[in-house]
Amino acid sequence: MPPLLSLDHVDKRYANGVLALHDVSLAVGPHEFVSLLGPSGCGKSSVLRLVAGLDGATRGNVSAPALERRAPADTACVFQDATLMPWASVFDNVWLPLRIAGQSRAQAAERVDAVLRLVGLADFAQAHPAELSGGMKMRASIARALVAQPRVLLMDEPFAALDEFTRQKLNDDLLHWWQASTLAVLFVTHSIYEAVYLSQRVLVMGARPGRVVDEVVVDEPYPRRPAFRSSDRFLHICQRIGQALEASQVAS
Numbered sequence: 467m468p469p470l471l472s473l474d475h476v477d478k479r480y481a482n483g484v485l486a487l488h489d490v491s492l493a494v495g496p497h498e499f500v501s502l503l504g505p506s507g508c509g510k511s512s513v514l515r516l517v518a519g520l521d522g523a524t525r526g527n528v529s530a531p532a533l534e535r536r537a538p539a540d541t542a543c544v545f546q547d548a549t550l551m552p553w554a555s556v557f558d559n560v561w562l563p564l565r566i567a568g569q570s571r572a573q574a575a576e577r578v579d580a581v582l583r584l585v586g587l588a589d590f591a592q593a594h595p596a597e598l599s600g601g602m603k604m605r606a607s608i609a610r611a612l613v614a615q616p617r618v619l620l621m622d623e624p625f626a627a628l629d630e631f632t633r634q635k636l637n638d639d640l641l642h643w644w645q646a647s648t649l650a651v652l653f654v655t656h657s658i659y660e661a662v663y664l665s666q667r668v669l670v671m672g673a674r675p676g677r678v679v680d681e682v683v684v685d686e687p688y689p690r691r692p693a694f695r696s697s698d699r700f701l702h703i704c705q706r707i708g709q710a711l712e713a714s715q716v717a718s
């Protein structure tokens with residue numbers, strides 16, 4: 467099956483001269499869960515911006531649904547900051563993408579209610595962001611991303627600011643939502659453990675310049691159970707990724 471999105475020998479140099487990405491090639495297929503993992507500054511967010519169509523490559527080719535102008539809603543983004551409108555209810559925040567697409571509140575209500583039920587916020591539709599915990603804000607942000615039923619979900623360290631318990635719960639819920647959909651997910655994280663727990667493949671990146679230094683397949687079936695986190699297999703994969711990260715830092 468052809469990839470849903472791909473980077474082919476991509477360089478990204480910013481106006482200030484920084485070479486953020488050098489010769490990066492990667493591909494994500496339909497309904498894959500792939501993580502980008504690497505140290506601060508290795509270009510993970512730059513990759514997401516290229517794939518989201520928010521920026522252009524200096525060299526090489528980027529192919530993604532967001533770049534096909536007929537299907538802008540095919541790609542949705544979730545960031546570490548939930549970026550909710552503070553003056554609007556949870557319902558109105560989640561309605562936003564459908565509203566921009568021209569759907570009235572009444573037309574959108576069924577879909578918004580369904581996605582709020584999915585993320586566990588059905589009872590908070592009329593609450594405002596200030597009334598929500600950090601985890602609930604992130605649930606609302608994910609609901610807003612999912613409401614238009616995108617094909618690709620780009621997530622940039624979405625759970626990095628949450629406590630460990632909430633993060634693990636959201637990891638499990640995200641896998642559940644992903645499995646119940648046809649979504650492809652490209653997930654950026656600093657956490658080796660999170661990348662291994664969630665992903666089918668982990669792309670390990672090195673810095674200066676940003677590049678992919680290793681690709682690790684996590685051959686563990688879904689649904690993944692919390693016990694996977696303490697298994698020998700899990701620790702073995704984490705060690706391998708840790709070594710790849712260390713080697714890339716020595717080399718850079």
Ligand SMILES: Nc1ncnc2c1ncn2[C@@H]1O[C@H](COP(=O)(O)OP(=O)(O)OP(=O)(O)O)[C@@H](O)[C@H]1O
Binds near residue numbers: 507
């Ligand atoms: N708009 C920009 N203009 C100039 N340089 C930039 C810009 N955006 C990013 N950079 C530089 O490009 C490099 C890669 O940045 P990027 O944010 O993609 O890395 P990252 O791996 O996502 O980092 P972090 O994990 O800290 O978020 C860094 O050296 C950064 O300073």
